[in-house]
Amino acid sequence: MVWIPICYYFDTTVRHSLGLDWGDRGYWKVVAPHEVAHQWWGHTVGFASGRDQWMSEGFADMSASLYISMIEKNPKKFTEFWNDERELLLERNAQGFRAIDAGPLTMGYRASNSRTGFDVTRRLIYPKGAYILHMMRMMMWDRKTGDQNFKAAMQDFVKTYSGKAATTEDFKAMMEKHMTPEMDLEGNHRLDWFFNEYVYGTALPTYKFDSSFDQDANGDVVFGFKVTQSGVDDKFRMLVPIYLELADGQTVNLGRARLIGNTTVDQKVPLKGLKDMPKRALVNYNDDVLASN
Numbered sequence: 001m002v003w004i005p006i007c008y009y010f011d012t013t014v015r016h017s018l019g020l021d022w023g024d025r026g027y028w029k030v031v032a033p034h035e036v037a038h039q040w041w042g043h044t045v046g047f048a049s050g051r052d053q054w055m056s057e058g059f060a061d062m063s064a065s066l067y068i069s070m071i072e073k074n075p076k077k078f079t080e081f082w083n084d085e086r087e088l089l090l091e092r093n094a095q096g097f098r099a100i101d102a103g104p105l106t107m108g109y110r111a112s113n114s115r116t117g118f119d120v121t122r123r124l125i126y127p128k129g130a131y132i133l134h135m136m137r138m139m140m141w142d143r144k145t146g147d148q149n150f151k152a153a154m155q156d157f158v159k160t161y162s163g164k165a166a167t168t169e170d171f172k173a174m175m176e177k178h179m180t181p182e183m184d185l186e187g188n189h190r191l192d193w194f195f196n197e198y199v200y201g202t203a204l205p206t207y208k209f210d211s212s213f214d215q216d217a218n219g220d221v222v223f224g225f226k227v228t229q230s231g232v233d234d235k236f237r238m239l240v241p242i243y244l245e246l247a248d249g250q251t252v253n254l255g256r257a258r259l260i261g262n263t264t265v266d267q268k269v270p271l272k273g274l275k276d277m278p279k280r281a282l283v284n285y286n287d288d289v290l291a292s293n
């Protein structure tokens with residue numbers, strides 16, 4: 001059974017008069033896949049308390065992004081979806097708060113009140129919960145095996161907690177079981193760094209990116225890049241993927257820069273065997289990291 005909210009059938013004017021404006025972005029564009037995804041997130045795997053509800057709403061929103069990329073197959077809509085989600089988090093509401101700053105998403109509906117605005121939780125747990133799962137997917141993605149790691153992790157999560165209520169810590173333990181060696185940024189086989197930043201914290205990094213292409217004596221392309229991470233504390237760690245748009249128009253993931261604190265990584269990478277100059281280099285091409293624009 002799939003629940004579709006009655007307000008979905010209202011037009012934007014009626015939604016506006018009811019104060020449901022957060023919604024002509026994100027959720028309203030994906031109501032059907034979002035609600036279908038609750039068959040897994042919320043129904044098959046429950047949430048233990050209001051502190052864990054973000055997994056139900058966030059994972060349903062992230063699942064809608066998969067629907068967009070696999071069924072609608074329009075790469076623009078996928079980018080648009082993540083831009084909408086980020087906008088909801090970074091835009092000030094009528095009370096002057098950005099949802100991303102109001103508190104960690106584990107506060108759930110308690111973060112909404114007359115001071116922060118009653119829309120703050122809605123603006124927080126859906127898009128940020130979606131981003132958290134999307135970031136896991138992007139970090140687990142592998143050039144050879146694609147989404148295999150991520151799929152195994154999520155199938156294990158559903159199998160283990162089928163018919164039960166999962167906590168945020170259960171989810172964290174499952175991600176730690178399936179994390180790649182590259183994600184082990186603290187060398188302890190844990191994801192404390194990521195969860196403290198994005199799940200239990202309100203971190204929001206900013207990235208600045210410059211790049212250049214040269215050719216070495218053999219005619220191979222030499223890629224130079226400079227990526228700066230700012231607006232974070234000294235402990236903030238992140239894997240930041242760098243993409244190349246090749247001469248043939250294909251965009252490929254070149255690898256991930258490992259950044260700790262407010263820092264700049266400046267490197268030259270010889271791309272052996274690549275003779276055609278890439279068109280450009282991009283950071284965060286798939287909205288891989290939730291960051292300010």
Ligand SMILES: [Zn+2]
Pocket residue numbers: 034035038056057060
């Ligand atoms: Zn929902």
